[in-house]
Amino acid sequence: MYVMKRAQLFTPLENGIVRCDVCERRCYIKPGQRGLCGNYVNIDGALYHFGYGKLSAIESRPIEIKPLFHYWPNSTALTFSNWGCNFFCPWCQNHHLSFRLPKEDDSIYTPQDLLKMAIINGDEGFSASFNEPTTNFDFLIDLAELAKNNNLYFMMVTNGYLTLRAIDMLFSLGVDGWSIDIKGCPKIKRALVSIDHSIVYRNAKYIIDLGGHVEMVYLVITNTNDFNECIEWIIDNHINRLGANIPLHINRYFPAHVWREPPTNINILKHIADRARKEGIEYVYIGNVHDPELETTKCPKCGKVLIRRVYYRVTHFDLDRDGEKYKCPRCGYIIPIRGRYIPWK
Structure with missing residues (x-):
């Protein structure tokens, strides 16, 4: 029962x-x-x-797909989701999960069930993803404790709209990887107008100050959050509140659910990426395009190619490890990497 x-x-x-x-x-x-x-x-x-243990999807996936490019490179995470959301983005790629609320007769999983799956799969950790994991908070707390006790990492793909108390509880149990979505800015008018978008940056900075690993993801939506004032607000907040060494993923949008604007023009993505680099952001990637050159990590100091990725897998990893730190083998510049690189299995 x-x-x-x-x-x-x-x-x-x-x-x-x-x-x-x-x-x-x-x-x-x-x-x-x-x-x-x-x-x-x-x-x-x-x-x-009410939704505790009512999961909508469970599968092993590469960490790079989250996207997290500087967290346990080339590892796999047992990725899972529940039902529902707290934003309801009209362009949601996973609307069949996010717009559907949990029901009385949904299948039930325990945290112990997921731990067993991760161990059998050989996964290095867990990822709460697909829908907004904040809606599954108490389940996350119980699973995170199991993960910590079994030396498995735990990360979240989130809109970053948690309370500080919720972040404290998750972080205390080892949830140290955060892929945080940027949905818009204060001047956005067509969707999510009731959201205080500055909270996302407040929380990202809070996690960084706690010692967590954060990567920001800006889904650039045609004629929605792609105007100059919004772009400038996002880049300024990134530089001034988070720091130059926090990765920024600039991702291409495709029509989904009820949003029918055309896919993001790739030239716009490149323009935003160029502006971000000129402002000083050291690690800027363009995603959902599947061009390895746009997802390659180069040393910000000397330009050496350090990590290449092809379809969410690491195909080249050239960094020197010094204890818990990774360095450019040419110039010694410290490259922010959380966890360890996992060679091909």
Whole structure:
């Protein structure tokens, strides 16, 4: 028999109402109702994780596909998702997962089930991805503890809209890899206008200050978040709040769900990448184009090719390891890499 798990982050209010404290939406939920993401329900004045263990997809995938290019290179992660989201982007590639709420009769998995799968697969870690993993918070907490105890890494592909308390709890259990999506900017008008996009940068900086590994992902959506003011806002926040050595992935958009703008012009992607490099961002990649030259890591100091990638796998890795640090073999420049390089299995 399935029993819902009591949530760890909520605040009881008057008249049996509770406030969910997992994401910055901070839903106020009346008794018997669920929050926006559909995963948390108020039962008699307490918040429960209705979607706990109700997973929508599980598969082993390369870490580079997240994308994370500087985190456990060439490793694989057991990647999993649940149902629902807290943003509902109209261009969502995984809308069949994100726009569908968990149901009573969904299949149930335990954190122990996923641990066994990861070990059998030979995966180096876990990735919460596909939909927004923040909606699966209490399940993540339990799985992260298992991962930490079994020396497996744990990373998230997220819109970065968590509360600081949620980040603290996840980070304390070893969730140290974060691929954070940039959906827009304060002046965006066509979608996600209720989102405070500055929170994404607040959280990214907070994770970096804790010692976590962050890579930012800017999906450039035609006629939506590709105008000059938005581009400048994103680059300025990256440089001034996160730092020059934090990787920036500039990804191509393709029509999906209800959004029918044409695919991003590749010249626009290259233009943004050039601007980012000129402003000082050291690691800029263009994704969803499948051009190895646009996904190659070069030394920011001497220009030596250090890492080549082809279809999300590392085909060339030329770095010297000095303890926990990786250096350019030509000039000795420190290259930010979290974890270790995994040779082909």
